[in-house]
Each structure stands twice: as structure tokens, then as C-alpha cells.
Amino acid sequence: MYASGLGSTDVRTLIVLLIFLSAMPDTMAAPVVKELFMDRYGASPGLAQMFNGINLLGAFAALPLLWFVRGKNHSVALVIWGSIADALLLAVMALPLGLEWTLVVRALEGVTDVIVFAALFDLVRRSSRGHVGAGMGIASTPLLMGLGFGAMFGGLVVRQSAGGASANWLFGLSAVLSIFVAGIAFIARQRFEAFEPSADIDISNSGTNTKSNAQVRDPMWPSLAMTFSDRATGGLITGTLPIALSQVFGYSPLVRGLLVGLPLLLMALGTGPAGWLCDRIGSLRVRIFAGVAYAASFALLSVAGDQAIPLGIVMVIIGISASALFSSSISLVIRSGPATMALGAFRGAGDLGFLSGTAFSVFLLSSLGGESPTYSNYAAVLTIFAVFHALTTLITGVALKLSRSRNATLSNSSATN
Numbered sequence: 492m493y494a495s496g497l498g499s500t501d502v503r504t505l506i507v508l509l510i511f512l513s514a515m516p517d518t519m520a521a522p523v524v525k526e527l528f529m530d531r532y533g534a535s536p537g538l539a540q541m542f543n544g545i546n547l548l549g550a551f552a553a554l555p556l557l558w559f560v561r562g563k564n565h566s567v568a569l570v571i572w573g574s575i576a577d578a579l580l581l582a583v584m585a586l587p588l589g590l591e592w593t594l595v596v597r598a599l600e601g602v603t604d605v606i607v608f609a610a611l612f613d614l615v616r617r618s619s620r621g622h623v624g625a626g627m628g629i630a631s632t633p634l635l636m637g638l639g640f641g642a643m644f645g646g647l648v649v650r651q652s653a654g655g656a657s658a659n660w661l662f663g664l665s666a667v668l669s670i671f672v673a674g675i676a677f678i679a680r681q682r683f684e685a686f687e688p689s690a691d692i693d694i695s696n697s698g699t700n701t702k703s704n705a706q707v708r709d710p711m712w713p714s715l716a717m718t719f720s721d722r723a724t725g726g727l728i729t730g731t732l733p734i735a736l737s738q739v740f741g742y743s744p745l746v747r748g749l750l751v752g753l754p755l756l757l758m759a760l761g762t763g764p765a766g767w768l769c770d771r772i773g774s775l776r777v778r779i780f781a782g783v784a785y786a787a788s789f790a791l792l793s794v795a796g797d798q799a800i801p802l803g804i805v806m807v808i809i810g811i812s813a814s815a816l817f818s819s820s821i822s823l824v825i826r827s828g829p830a831t832m833a834l835g836a837f838r839g840a841g842d843l844g845f846l847s848g849t850a851f852s853v854f855l856l857s858s859l860g861g862e863s864p865t866y867s868n869y870a871a872v873l874t875i876f877a878v879f880h881a882l883t884t885l886i887t888g889v890a891l892k893l894s895r896s897r898n899a900t901l902s903n904s905s906a907t908n
Contacts, residue, residue: 501682502618502682502683505675505679505682505683506611506614506618506630507630507633508633508675509570509611509672509675509676510611510630510634510637511633511634511636511637511640512672512675513574513607513611513637513669513672514633514634514636514637514641515637515638515640515641515644515668516577516581516665516666516668516669517604517637517638517641518638518639518641518642518645518729518751518752518755519642519644519648519661519664520542520645520661520662521641521642521730521733521751522642522646522729522733522744522747522748522750522751522752523645523646523649523657523661523733523744523747523748524539524542524730524734525539525734525737525738526649526657526744527539527542527649527657527658527661528542528593529734531587531658532589532590532593534590535857535862536734536738536853536856536862536864537853537854537856537857538590538853539590539734541594541849541853542593542594542597545594545598545601545846546597546598546600546601546604547601547843547845547846548598548601548846552602553601553602553605553606553609556606565610566610566611566613566614566617566683567610567614567676567680567683567684569606569607569609570607570611570614570672570673570676571676571677571680572673573603573606573607573610574607574670574672574676575669575673576603577600577603577607577669578666578669578673579666580599580600580603581600581662581663581665581666581669582662582663582666583596584596584600584658584662585658585659585661585662585666607672611630612630614683615630618683631759631762631817632759632760632762633759634759635755635756635762635817636756636759636760638755638759639752639753639754639755639756639758639759640752640756641752642729642748642751642752642755643748643751644664644748645661645748646743646744646745646746646747646748646749646751647744647745647748648660648661648664649661649744650743650744650745708826708827709823709826709827709894709895710890710891710894711824711827713823713886713887713888713890713891713894714820714823714824714826714827714837714887715824715837715840716840716883716886716887717778717820717823717883717884717887718820718824718840718841718844719840719841719843719847719883720844720884721785721813721816721817721820721841722840722841722842722843722844722845722848723844723845723847723848723851723879723880724785724789724848724876724877724879724880725813725845725848726844726845726846726848726849726852727848727852727872727876728751728754728809729751730849730852731849731852731856731869731872731873732750732751732792733747733751735796735864735866735869736750736796738864739865739866739869740796740797746799750802750806753803753806753807753810754806754807754809754810754813755810756810757811757813757814758810758813758814758817759814761814761815762814762817762818764814765777765781765814765815765817765818765819766818766822768815768818769818769819774818774819774822774823774826775819775823775888775891775892775895777815777818777819778815778816778819778820778823778884778888779884779888780815781812781813781815781816781819782812782880782884782888783881784812785809785812785813785816785880786877786878786880786881786884787877787881788805788808788812789809789873789876789877789880790873790874790878791805792873793869793870793871793873793874796866796869796870797866820837821837823891824837848876852872852876855871855872856868856869856872859871
């Protein structure tokens with residue numbers, strides 16, 4: 492089943508490669524915002540951290556364009572032109588624009604970024620040939636691996652480049668990766684365009700009974716709240732934590748890149764096994780167990796930051812539990828309604844969570860520590876987010892459990908009448 496999830500082998504390989512390469516620039520700057528913005532422009536930690544979240548504002552601006560081209564066979568063209576535009580914007584950020592204008596360009600880059608990703612995943616849907624669920628599952632691995640390798644590669648680039656040239660190298664290489672995506676898509680455009688859009692298949696149909704899924708649906712808000720809290724806390728991994736590791740503990744760019752990229756890589760490798768586990772014991776159980784482990788390990792970040800080995804162990808636990816959160820959340824949200832609408836809401840809630848988490852952490856740090864937050868300030872922020880995630884898991888888990896019990900009671904009553 493998985494072998495056919497993305498169509499023929501050559502098309503599957505090309506799509507995986509494009510997703511991987513297009514994901515890397517998203518996190519290359521994440522672990523080295525200190526060198527790119529604080530050292531380069533004298534920015535505060537809060538403003539520097541906003542670089543990792545402000546492109547999500549631009550992402551919302553792409554939605555009208557995607558709505559306009561819906562149902563039309565423009566995915567390959569969107570990948571090509573979106574990647575070219577993305578490369579130009581990344582190259583512009585290498586210029587000494589100043590912090591404010593760099594953030595403006597970063598927001599615009601969010602528009603091209605979401606267009607490329609939406610077009611690539613539409614190619615996944617079209618080439619799945621009736622195995623949409625398997626195709627989307629396969630596509631998540633190169634996506635997450637690209638994010639993980641991007642963070643590691645960004646730390647390595649800054650470490651190897653000379654002081655003031657780090658921005659030129661990092662944004663320049665990010666632009667080159669986007670050009671590679673455009674070039675590969677252009678060369679292979681006829682292979683991609685050979686695929687007609689597949690039937691409008693609900694992902695929840697894969698391996699399940701459609702009728703039963705339609706009859707028993709979970710409420711959508713608990714799944715969206717779960718996703719919101721996952722991405723809100725995840726924003727601290729790519730935004731707040733790298734600055735703390737640099738400012739407070741003095742870790743090198745390479746070590747910061749490894750620590751930030753490690754959970755992303757583990758998440759990429761773990762989504763498949765976690766999905767299998769969801770099928771075996773139930774998505775809600777996996778979600779609750781993983782949520783508790785994730786929140787607990789997140790709280791441990793506040794006390795393990797000054798020791799590299801314990802910190803690495805905590806990041807491993809975060810990565811493994813995050814993979815289970817990702818797989819179980821998708822499985823749960825698909826039960827709440829038509830797959831297309833549910834997954835669209837899933838992404839929107841996640842993006843909003845990431846942006847809100849980044850902004851709120853900036854507010855907390857500035858309120859607690861001003862321009863120069865201390866170790867205790869960072870620890871307090873991490874603890875607050877850990878408690879928030881644990882409470883979200885508890886409330887949403889209970890809500891889904893009660894809803895399912897209510898649905899089971901109604902089903903039994905209908906069967907006896």
C-alpha cells in the first residue's frame with residue numbers, strides 16, 4: 492500500500508525530493524537568530540525571535556490566491572513560480588535592510604512559502620491514485636526531515652562563515668535551494684502534469700468504513716485545540732530555546748542547530764510507527780500518553796539547559812512524543828468531519844498556534860526580564876507553556892471521551908428503538 496501511496500516510483504522520488512528541499516529554508520535561520528539579527532542589527536531577543544513567526548502572517552495572504560486557483564491544474568506552475576519568488580525574497584534578506592524591513596520581507600516570503608507547500612501537497616493528492624491517506628503520510632516524512640536538516644544545516648553554515656558574512660551565506664544558500672526546487676519542477680513538469688486529479692477521496696476512507704465514519708464524528712474543536720497547543724509550544728523550540736541556549740548558556744551555532752534539529756528529525760522518523768500505534772490502541776490514548784510525556788519533558792527543559800547531555804536526552808523525548816502528537820492529532824481531526832475541511836482547519840489552527848505562541852513568549856520574556864532575560868525568566872516561560880499544554884491535553888481528552896460516550900449511548904438507543 493505504501494509503495495503505491497505516491498504513484499509511480501520516479502514521480503514519488505521527485506515529489507519527496509521537492510518537499511525535502513523546499514522545507515529546509517524554513518528552519519535554517521531558526522537556531523542562529525542571534526547572529527543574524529541581534530549581532531547584525533542590535534535587535535532585542537523579542538524582535539529577533541519574531542523572525543520565526545512573522546512569515547505566518549504572510550501565509551494567510553496566500554489563501555485568496557489558493558482559493559482562486561482551486562480545482563485548476565496549476566500546481567506545477569505554482570511550484571515553479573512560487574519557488575522562484577521565494578528565492579528572490581530569501582536573497583533580498585541577505586542584504587543589509589535593517590531589522591524592520593527584513594521582517595517585512597520575511598512576511599512576504601510566507602506568502603510564497605505556503606503557495607509552494609500547498610502546490611506540492613496537491614501534487615501528492617493527484618499522484619496518489621486512490622491512496623490519498625498513504626500519500627499524505629509518506630509526504631510528511633520528507634517535510635519534517637527537511638525542517639530538521641534545515642536547522643542543523645543553518646547552524647553549520649553560520650559556524651563555518653566569517654562573522655558579518657553569515658547572513659549572506661545562510662540566506663544565499665536558502666535561495667539556491669528554492670531555485671533547485673523550481674528547476675527540478677520545471678524539468679519534470681511533463682511527468683507531473685501527466686497525472687489527472689484523483690477522485691475526491693476522503694482520507695478517512697483509507698482502511699476504514701466510510702459509513703461508520705460519517706455516522707459517528709467527534710467535535711472538531713478539541714482536535715484543533717490540541718494542534719494549537721502543539722504548535723504554540725513547538726514555536727518555543729525553534730524560537731525561544733535557541734536564543735536561551737546562545738545568550739544564557741553560550742552554546743555554539745552548531746550545537747544549537749543539532750539540539751533544535753534533533754526533535755524535528757525524530758518526529759519525522761516517528762510519524763509512521765506512531766500512526767501504526769494509533770491504529771492498534773486508538774488515537775486518543777496515544778494522544779493522551781504522548782501529551783503527558785511532551786509536557787513533562789518540556790518542563791524539564793527549564794532545569795536541563797546548562798548540561799548538554801541531559802538536554803539532548805530531553806530533546807529526544809520531545810521528538811518521540813511530538814511524532815505521536817502529530818500522528819494522533821491528524822487521526823483525530825479526520826474523525827471530526829470531511830477530510831479536506833478538517834485538514835484545512837488543522838493547518839490553520841496549527842499556524843495560529845505557532846504565531847500566538849511565539850508572540851506570547853516574546854511578551855512574557857519582555858515582561859519578566861526586559862531587554863536581557865535571565866535563565867530564570869526563560870525557565871518560567873518554558874514552565875508556563877508546559878502547564879498550558881498539559882491542561883489542553885487533559886481538557887480536550889476528557890471532552891472527546893465524553894462526546895464518544897454520548898454518541899455510543901445515542902447509537903445504542905437508536906439500535907434498540
